[in-house]
Amino acid sequence: MDTTIAWFFLAAILVLIGLAGTILPALPGLPLLFAGLWLAAWADGYQHMSGTTLGWLAGLAALGMAMDALAGWLGARAYGASKQALWGSLIGGVVGLWFGLPGLLLGPLLGAVAGEWLARRDAWRAGQVGMATLVGLALGMLAKIGCALAMLLGFAWAWWT
Structure with missing residues (x-):
């Protein structure tokens, strides 16, 4: 097997795993997607891809990761959650890492x-803050998926133009 084909094959695998990672929280989707796109550009000798385009792709990956990481916190904050709720959301997210997909969501x-x-001893208010956090998490996932699609479209545009 030609080594260039092997590199493109590995790049395609990374892109597919990265795309899966935009939906599955346990995988670092956007960094893997970027790694696959960069590897394809490298395997091609950067003939179709400029450093500027790769910089934009890296920026989109970083933006998507930041939005995903902050989304639940921002959802709770937008609803007017207490500082204790914001810290609880952050700590719950870190602890949830150890419990797979259910832990990452719950x-x-x-x-x-x-x-x-x-903070407030009000079950109704606590439930509302929890729902706002959940909405924030869903919006963060959508933003991450949007960044992944923008990365793919940007790569395809640069490759074929």
Whole structure:
């Protein structure tokens, strides 16, 4: 097998895993997607891809990761959550890492609810903050998927033009 074909094959594998990672929180989707796109550009000798385009792709990856990381926190904050709820969401997200997909989804939600309950002792308000956190997480996932699609489109545009 020609080594260039092997590099393109590895790049395609990284892109596919990266795309899966935009939906599955346990995988670093956008960094893997960027790595696959960069590897394809490198294997091609940068004939179709400029450094500027790769810089834009890296920026999109960083933006998507930042939006995904902050989304639950921003959702709770936009609803007017207490500092305890914001910290609870952050701690719940970190603890949730150890429990796979359910933990990644429920950790920030439960952390925000627990923090808001400790701050205000109002179950209704704590539930509302939890739902705002969940909406924020969903919007963060959508933003991450949007960045992934923009990366793919930007790469395709640069490759074929």
